Amino acid sequence: MRNLPTGYRVYLSLLAAVALLCVVAVCVWLAQRPVTEPTEPAYLLKDNAGHLALYTGEGEGPLAEYEIYTRLLPEQDLLALQQGVPVTDETDLQRKLEDYGL
Numbered sequence: 001m002r003n004l005p006t007g008y009r010v011y012l013s014l015l016a017a018v019a020l021l022c023v024v025a026v027c028v029w030l031a032q033r034p035v036t037e038p039t040e041p042a043y044l045l046k047d048n049a050g051h052l053a054l055y056t057g058e059g060e061g062p063l064a065e066y067e068i069y070t071r072l073l074p075e076q077d078l079l080a081l082q083q084g085v086p087v088t089d090e091t092d093l094q095r096k097l098e099d100y101g102l
Contacts, residue, residue: 041086045096047078052100054093059084068100 043063044055052068055061070078077100087093 039088041088043087043093044084045081045087045093045100046084047081052081052097052102054087055084057086066097066100066102068097068102073100 041057043057044059046053046055046059046062047070048062048065050070052066052070053062054064054066056063070081073081085096087096
């Protein structure tokens with residue numbers, strides 16, 4: 001840096017200062033963002049002996065059973081239902097039931 005003209009040294013110093021200021025600003029912004037905790041779903045839709053069934057968020061139940069035969073659903077949907085599909089509220093439940101064909 002000694003061989004550079006004074007104008008380049010000033011330019012590079014200002015560029016480094018701006019870069020450092022940007023890094024600090026991003027770090028401050030990230031530190032102030034609220035951390036959202038993952039919420040547990042209100043319900044789970046699961047396969048119950050070949051039918052679609054509604055369980056509590058903890059997996060207790062079934063609370064309700066629907067006339068939807070899970071064996072007729074696409075394989076990806078069936079695999080998801082075997083694990084339990086999370087449902088956040090009544091609106092989400094209605095939308096998912098319609099998606100599955102009810």
